[in-house]
Amino acid sequence: MTEQLKQVIATNNAPGAIGPYSQAVRIGDLLFTSGQLGMNPAGEFPATVEEQAEQSLNNVKAILEAAGASMSQVVKTTVFLKDMNDFAQVNAVYSKFFTQPYPARSAVEVARLPKDGLVEIEVIASLK
Template sequence: MTQQERTTIATNQAPGAIGPYSQAVQYGNLLFTSGQLGMDASGQFAKAVEEQAKHSLLNVKAILEAAGFGMEHIVKTTVFLKDMNDFQAVNEVYASFFAEPYPARSAVEVARLPKDGLVEIEVVAIKA
C-alpha cells in the first residue's frame, strides 16, 4: 500500500489522538476509526457511563462526517467496556444511534481503558 492510497482523517470536532495514531484512516471506500473514548472535543470526560457512550458515538460520527461517511455506512463496531455490568446502559445509548440493518458488533470487558475511561468504541465503515 502506498501513502497515496491511504488517507488520514482528522477533525477538531472529536478529541485529538493522545498517541502516535490517527483518528481514522481511509483506504479506498473503507474507513477505520481508532477507538473513541467518552469525552467531548475538549478532552473532558462525562461522569456517567451513558454520557460517555453518547460522547464516544458522537466522536465516531464527527470523524465519519469529516471523511464524507455517515453512521449508515458502519458495518462493524467494537465496544470496549471497563465493566460488563454497564452493557445494558451502553446498549440503550448505542441503539439510539443506529437503525436497521444494524452493523455487526463485538462488546468486550477490558481491564483498563486509556485515561481510565468507562467505554471506548471503534468502527469500520464502507461506502459503496
Template sequence: MTQQERLTIATSEAPGAIGPYSQAVQIGNVLITSGQLGMNAAGEFPKTVEEQTERSLLNVKAILESAGFGMENIIKTTVFLQDMNDFQKVNEVYATFFAEPYPARSAVQVAKLPKGGLVEIEVIAVK
C-alpha cells in the same frame, strides 16, 4: 491489485489522538476509526457510562462526517467496556444511534481504558 491512496482523517470536532495514531484512516471506500473514548474534544469526560457512550458515538459520527461518511455506512463496531455490568446501559444509548440493518458488533470488557474512560468504541465503515 493497485495500491490505493491512504488518507488520514482528522477533525477538531472529536478528541485528537493521545498517541502515535490517527483518528481514522481511509483507503478507497473503507474508513476505519481508532477507538473513541467518551470524552469531548477538550478532553473532558462526562460522569456516567451512558453519557460517555453518547459522547463516544458523537465522536465517531464527527469523524465519519468529516470524511463524507455517515452512521449508516458503519458495518462493524467494537465496544470496549471497563465493566461488562454496564453492557445494558451502553446498549440503550447505542441503539439510539443505529437503525436496522444494524452493524456487526463485538463488545468486550478490558482491564483499563486510557485516561480512566468507561467506554471506547471503534468502527469500520464502507461507502
C-alpha cells in the same frame, strides 16, 4: 500497501489523538476509526457510562462526517467496556445511533481504558 493509498481523516469535532495514531484512516472505500473514548473534544469526560457512550458515538459520528460518511454506513463496531455490567446502559445509548440493518458488533470487557475511560468504541464504515 503504499502510503499513497492511505488517507488520514481528522476533525476538531472529536478529541485529537493522544498518541502516535490517526483519528481515522481511509483505504479505498473503507474507513477505519481509532477507538473513541467518551470524552469531548476538550478532553473532558462526563460522569456516567451512558454519557460517555453517547459522547464516544458523537465522536465517531463527527469523524464519519469529516470523511463524508454517516452512521448508516458503519458495517462493524467494537465496544470496549471497563465493566461488562454496563452493557445494558451502553446498549440503550448505542441503539439511538444505529438503525436496521445494524452493523456487526463485538463487545468486550477490558482491564483498563486510556485515561481511565468507561467505554471506547471504534468502527469500520463502507464509503460506497
